[in-house]
Amino acid sequence: xxxxxxxxxxxxxxxxxxxxxxxxxxxxxxxxxxxxxxxxxxxxxxxxxxxxxxxxxxxxxxxxxxxxxxxxxxxxxxxxxxxxxxxxxxxxxxxxxxxxxxxxxxxxxxxxxxxxxxxxxxxxxxxxxxxxxxxxxxxxxxxxxxxxxxxxxxxxxxxxxxxxxxxxxxxxxxxxxxxxxxxxxxxxxxxxxxxxxxxxxxxxxxxxxxxxxxxxxxxxxxxxxxxxxxxxxxxxxxxxxxxxxxxxxxxxxxxxxxxxxxxxxxxxxxxxxxxxxxxxxxxxxxxxxxxxxxxxxxxxxxxxxxxxxxxxxxxxxxxxxxxxxxxxxxxxxxxxxxxxxxxxxxxxxxxxxxxxxxxxxxxxxxxxxxxxxxxxxxxxxxxxxxxxxxxxxxxxxxxxxxxxxxxxxxxxxxxxxxxxxxxxxxxxxxxxxxxxxxxxxxxxxxxxxxxxxxxxxxxxxxxxxxxxxxxxxxxxxxxxxxxxxxxxxxxxxxxxxxxxxxxxxxxxxxxxxxxxxxxxxxxxxxxxxxxxxxxxxxxxxxxxxxxxxxxxxxxxxxxxxxxxxxxxxxxxxxxxxxxxxxxxxxxxxxxxxxxxxxxxxxxxxxxxxxxxxxxxxxxxxxxxxxxxxxxxxxxxxxxxxxxxxxxxxxxxxxxxxxxxxxxxxxxxxxxxxxxxxxxxxxxxxxx
Numbered sequence: 001x002x003x004x005x006x007x008x009x010x011x012x013x014x015x016x017x018x019x020x021x022x023x024x025x026x027x028x029x030x031x032x033x034x035x036x037x038x039x040x041x042x043x044x045x046x047x048x049x050x051x052x053x054x055x056x057x058x059x060x061x062x063x064x065x066x067x068x069x070x071x072x073x074x075x076x077x078x079x080x081x082x083x084x085x086x087x088x089x090x091x092x093x094x095x096x097x098x099x100x101x102x103x104x105x106x107x108x109x110x111x112x113x114x115x116x117x118x119x120x121x122x123x124x125x126x127x128x129x130x131x132x133x134x135x136x137x138x139x140x141x142x143x144x145x146x147x148x149x150x151x152x153x154x155x156x157x158x159x160x161x162x163x164x165x166x167x168x169x170x171x172x173x174x175x176x177x178x179x180x181x182x183x184x185x186x187x188x189x190x191x192x193x194x195x196x197x198x199x200x201x202x203x204x205x206x207x208x209x210x211x212x213x214x215x216x217x218x219x220x221x222x223x224x225x226x227x228x229x230x231x232x233x234x235x236x237x238x239x240x241x242x243x244x245x246x247x248x249x250x251x252x253x254x255x256x257x258x259x260x261x262x263x264x265x266x267x268x269x270x271x272x273x274x275x276x277x278x279x280x281x282x283x284x285x286x287x288x289x290x291x292x293x294x295x296x297x298x299x300x301x302x303x304x305x306x307x308x309x310x311x312x313x314x315x316x317x318x319x320x321x322x323x324x325x326x327x328x329x330x331x332x333x334x335x336x337x338x339x340x341x342x343x344x345x346x347x348x349x350x351x352x353x354x355x356x357x358x359x360x361x362x363x364x365x366x367x368x369x370x371x372x373x374x375x376x377x378x379x380x381x382x383x384x385x386x387x388x389x390x391x392x393x394x395x396x397x398x399x400x401x402x403x404x405x406x407x408x409x410x411x412x413x414x415x416x417x418x419x420x421x422x423x424x425x426x427x428x429x430x431x432x433x434x435x436x437x438x439x440x441x442x443x444x445x446x447x448x449x450x451x452x453x454x455x456x457x458x459x460x461x462x463x464x465x466x467x468x469x470x471x472x473x474x475x476x477x478x479x480x481x482x483x484x485x486x487x488x489x490x491x492x493x494x495x496x497x498x499x500x501x502x503x504x505x506x507x508x509x510x511x512x513x514x515x516x517x518x519x520x521x522x523x524x525x526x527x528x529x530x531x532x533x534x535x536x537x538x539x540x541x542x543x544x545x546x547x548x549x550x551x552x553x554x555x556x557x558x559x560x561x562x563x564x565x566x567x568x569x570x571x572x573x574x575x576x577x578x579x580x581x582x583x584x585x586x587x588x589x590x591x592x593x594x595x596x597x598x599x600x601x602x603x604x605x606x607x608x609x610x611x612x613x614x615x616x617x618x619x620x621x622x623x624x625x626x627x628x629x630x631x632x633x634x635x636x637x638x639x640x641x642x643x644x645x646x647x648x649x650x651x652x653x654x655x656x657x658x659x660x661x662x663x664x665x666x667x668x669x670x671x672x673x674x675x676x677x678x679x680x681x682x683x684x685x686x687x
Contacts, residue, residue, distance in 0.1 A: 006064045007071075011297065013059065017043065018296035026501075029396050031150050033295075033361055037389060040299030046308040060304060072301045075294025076365060077265040078286055081247050083148060083362075084269025085279060087174050102168065102338040103175035106356050107144045109334025111183070113326045114143030121319065127377050137187045138375045141180065142367060142384060143327050147360030147392065148177045154355065154395060165348050165403060168339065169355045176356070181266060184366060185259045191373050192258045203258040210253060211267065219271040222246070226273035235281050243272075243282065260369060295361070302364050302385070305371065310379045320383040327387050331357040351403035358395045363388035422581075423451040425516040426482070427507050433522040434482025436553045440677070441520055442491065443559065443586040444578065452486070452493045453514050454479050455507065457500035504539025511546050518578075519548045541650070541680045547574055552676040555644075562590045563643040563674070565635040571649030574681035579647045583620035588645070590621045593638050595631040639672040646672065650680040 018036040025035030042048060049056040060068075118136035126135045151173050155166045189203040228239055246268050254264030272279075311317055336353030340346060367384050370376045376384070422445035428434045434454065441452050456478040479495045486493040500506040511519050521537055541548050564579045566572045579590045628634040639646050 003064060003067060006061065007067050010059065010064065010068055010300075011071075011293070014040075014043065014296050014300040015293060018299065019292075030393060031154065031360070031396075033150055034389070034392055036296050036299050037302075037361070037364065037392075040296065040301070040303030041306050041308075041385070042303065043300050044303035044306050046303070046306055050309070065301070065304065068297060069301050072294065072298035073261075075290055075298055076262060077247065077251050078290040079295060079361075080262045080265040080365070081269040082283060082287060082290065083177070084266040085272050085283060086148070087177070087270050100175055101342055102335055102352065102356075103172040103179065105338035106146070106172065106176060106331055106335040107179050107183070110143040110327065110330025111140035113330040114140035117143075117323065117326050120322075121380065125319075125377055125380050127374060130375055134187075134191050134375050137190065138370050141184045141187050142363065142370065143330055144176075144183065145180045145359060145362050145366055146173050146176045146331070146356050147358045147362045148173045150360035150362075150392065151355055151358045154358070154399070164344070165351045165355075168344070169352050172335070172352070172356060177362070178270075181263065184369070185263050187375075188369065188373065189257075189259050191375055206257045207254070207259050207263075210257065214250070214267055214271050218268075222271060223273055226275050226278050229275070229278045229281070235278070235285065240282070240285060262365065262369070298368075299364070302368060305378070306382055306385050307378060308382055308386075310382050316379065320386055323383045324387045324390050327359075327391055328357060331391070347402060351399060354395055354398045354402055357391050359388040360392045363391075421451050422449055422518075423453070423514065423516045424518045424520050425453045425455060425507070425511045425514060426520050427455045427457070427503075427522075428478050428482060429456075429522065431478045431481045433553070434479060435485040437520055437522050437551060438482050438485050438489075438491075438493070440551050442489065443588075444518070444581045446585055447489075447491050450491075452491070453510070453516065454482050454493050454495045455510055456495075456497045457503050457506055458497060502539075504536045505543055507536070507540050508544040511544055516546055519544055519546060521548065521550050523550055523552045544682065546682050548680040548682070549578065550676075550678040552678075554673060554675040557644055559586055559588045559645045559675075561643045562588045562645045562647060563635075563639055564590060564592045564647045565631065565638070566592050566594045566649075567596075567631055567651060568594075569649060569651045570683060571651050571679055571681045573649070575647045575649040575677075575679040578677065578679055580621060582645070582647070588620065591643075592621060592623045593635060594623060594625045595628050595634050596625060598627040598629065636671055639674055643672070643674045645677060646674045647677045647679060650678060 018039045021039035021042070022032035022035035025038070026032050043060075045056070048059075115136040118132070118139045121139070122132050122135050126132075151169065155170055185207060186204070189200065189207065192203065225239060225243070229235055232239075247265055250264035250268035251261035252264070254267070255261040272282075311320055332353040334353075335356040336349045339349035339352040344352065364385065367376070367381055367388070371378070371381045424441045424444065426434075426437045426441055428437065438452070438454075442450070444450070479497060483493055483495060496510065507519065507521075510516075519540060521540065523537065537550055559582060562579055562582055564572075564576050566576060576592060579592070582588050583590045626634055626638075635646075635648070
């Protein structure tokens with residue numbers, strides 16, 4: 001088959017299988033990259049070559065592999081650049097001492113154990129041309145790495161970045177990555193000097209000089225890119241071209257020096273400007289193609305070189321198990337003990353150890369370098385690949401067990417001790433709805449007593465490996481207008497953006513995890529129906545274990561006159577409570593329209609509203625009692641009298657319950673110029 005046709009077919013098969021297996025792994029709460037790594041192994045001799053050798057030979061003929069490898073190496077260069085770009089010195093602010101202590105311990109412990117393991121493996125498995133020093137140093141370096149991008153994604157998805165554990169771990173991983181790659185660079189230089197014209201002193205000295213020039217000179221020289229971005233307001237194609245040329249130039253220099261092109265890509269990313277908008281846009285433009293297309297090619301090429309059949313016997317499998325045990329003991333044990341000594345509790349220290357034990361893609365990159373250099377034989381390569389898969393796979397379930405979600409909630413509550421905080425979760429679907437929802441939230445409490453979580457749920461297909469993981473939660477484009485509006489009002493907003501497969505259930509879960517007292521949702525006209533309380537809103541109202549309000553925006557005028565129809569139900573009382581908040585913090589005049597059946601006796605329980613000072617003690621809240629057999633018609637007539645906002649409880653009296661998908665309540669939105677706030681009270685007792 002023509003070489004180009006073969007390459008196109010290979011890329012198509014790899015991409016399809018990587019997305020499919022990645023989807024399966026997401027369904028079991030594993031990072032998608034785990035599934036893509038496994039997909040690469042499935043395409044290799046371990047499964048496809050074993051089950052269908054003819055198909056494997058036709059799909060991956062030996063003469064086609066150099067082309068596949070060349071394309072995958074470009075993907076690795078881009079990936080390492082993005083990893084360096086995500087490293088932010090601000091991660092160490094306030095945590096430098098503890099982060100460095102934990103990180104260096106988590107490097108030293110596995111490095112020593114790895115070199116100790118080499119004493120056992122070297123005489124049995126190493127190639128004859130490899131010296132013990134080369135083998136031992138590489139084993140130590142390979143045992144020491146932490147998968148910074150995968151770790152950042154796990155922390156972001158579990159909303160751990162703002163906790164003590166998450167902040168400490170991400171800082172440790174940043175230091176860990178830099179230290180581990182420096183050690184590996186030294187190992188590679190030591191190995192390569194035996195096969196190149198450069199001396200060890202030239203490679204090491206030249207590398208140190210280049211790093212110094214880039215850190216102190218290159219960083220300043222690249223600041224003009226940040227200024228160019230701020231002046232233009234965006235990244236132009238010319239500026240992206242310059243960035244890519246810098247990437248290729250740095251990779252070429254480090255390859256020529258003898259320490260591998262990947263180090264140059266990582267270094268140029270690390271010294272790039274760290275302005276949030278610049279980094280986010282640059283990552284957004286490069287990440288999708290890198291993660292979706294190019295990295296799966298690397299996984300497939302790695303899988304083609306992974307022959308699990310080389311572990312042919314109980315002894316080899318015992319050796320593999322020993323590699324995994326040593327890796328876990330060194331990384332988990334070293335990190336956890338060091339974290340405990342720096343003041344964390346045993347539970348928190350164990351969570352740090354579990355997270356730092358994540359190897360993922362970074363381990364495969366290092367192992368590929370070792371196999372290409374001939375430092376490790378194919379059998380040890382297979383053992384180390386399996387170790388990378390096992391340690392990455394075990395991270396999520398162990399973290400759920402060691403540091404459950406209730407711990408995250410308790411830490412958030414402890415941080416707010418002594419302050420009266422009204423917490424509101426604002427799910428944002430469309431960018432245009434964010435400022436309106438923010439405005440509504442700001443009327444419910446004073447800014448100093450209000451905590452706003454802005455949530456945007458992305459489709460599973462939008463999940464990325466790198467973007468936004470290392471810094472605070474990614475400012476997704478859907479949240480940007482809300483964040484800008486909050487900045488104009490000097491209000492702090494906590495943005496959250498992650499992948500969701502069931503928006504209604506995830507909104508309810510986030511509200512529970514964050515301790516939100518209200519979920520404030522917007523309404524967008526559906527394509528197939530007009531029901532305000534349908535779809536995701538319906539799911540949230542059924543599932544959420546907190547109060548829910550749905551805001552239907554009608555105009556931008558201030559809320560001066562507010563109407564609250566009241567018939568005495570649980571949800572009506574919740575609507576009245578929100579109205580009192582609006583009156584207190586917004587100065588609005590609230591009219592409570594208490595609709596009762598004609599000829600009610602004076603002792604009727606529903607008339608108790610007039611004698612309840614907790615509900616009507618404000619001078620901004622006025623009560624009107626109206627007798628009517630049709631509460632909905634009465635409310636419709638009243639809201640036409642020039643009100644700015646209608647706050648109404650989910651109640652059968654107003655056509656809102658139990659027929660969530662009914663149409664009677666549409667009259668309230670359609671026949672008045674007022675905005676509408678529909679309130680559902682969470683009844684903890686009945687739940």
